[in-house]
Amino acid sequence: MTVFSLVIINKAGGLIFNRTFHEGGLNKISTNDYLVLAGTFHGVHAITARLNPVKSAPERPLSNSVPGVPGGILTRPEPPSGLEVLESENFRLQCFNTLTGVKFLLFTDTTQTNVDVIIRRIYDLYSDYVMKNPFYQLEMPIRCDMFDRKLLSYIREVNNR
Numbered sequence: 001m002t003v004f005s006l007v008i009i010n011k012a013g014g015l016i017f018n019r020t021f022h023e024g025g026l027n028k029i030s031t032n033d034y035l036v037l038a039g040t041f042h043g044v045h046a047i048t049a050r051l052n053p054v055k056s057a058p059e060r061p062l063s064n065s066v067p068g069v070p071g072g073i074l075t076r077p078e079p080p081s082g083l084e085v086l087e088s089e090n091f092r093l094q095c096f097n098t099l100t101g102v103k104f105l106l107f108t109d110t111t112q113t114n115v116d117v118i119i120r121r122i123y124d125l126y127s128d129y130v131m132k133n134p135f136y137q138l139e140m141p142i143r144c145d146m147f148d149r150k151l152l153s154y155i156r157e158v159n160n161r
Contacts, residue, residue: 003155004091004107006122007034010139011101013042017142021155026091026107041083041105045095049082094119118158125150 004025008017015038020026029037086093087110096104096119104126106119129147130136136144 001112001161002109002159003112003118004109006107006151006155007038007041007105008126008142009038009042009103009105012139013039014139015039016102016140019148019151021152022159025109041095042103045082045097045103047082096120096123098123121154122151125154 002022002025004022005020006018007015010016015035018031018034020028082095082097084095084097086095089110092108092110092112092115094106094108094115096106096116098104104119104123106115106122108115108118112118125147126142129150130142130144133144133146136142
């Protein structure tokens with residue numbers, strides 16, 4: 001069970017972070033290839049988010065309806081999720097899309113368990129060490145040493161389980 005690589009894409013589809021943790025897992029690709037991967041995934045994710053199945057309209061309630069609201073019920077629609085998991089025979093790609101549009105792509109072994117927990121912890125590290133860094137500019141490449149160290153420490157812990 002191994003975490004191979006992490007890619008972080010900003011809301012415009014630009015690559016802002018990539019790190020390989022296990023050299024023997026995936027073929028090595030160039031930085032230019034990572035840029036192409038980020039842009040391509042962003043486009044595919046946007047298209048798949050629009051491919052949600054059509055849901056039937058909810059039935060109107062007989063009581064407790066809210067006047068002036070269509071259907072009488074206050075509900076918040078689920079945001080479209082887009083592509084979340086892509087699995088091949090050699091690796092699994094898990095995507096975590098934040099509310100701000102930043103995408104975390106985690107490449108793991110197909111037998112890796114609790115990938116959603118791992119990616120959520122990575123997001124917590126990002127929130128603590130990147131977003132709270134007063135010198136970090138949004139949408140720009142991530143260059144935070146503390147984030148790098150904490151992330152590497154966490155992934156080593158995961159890969160050594």
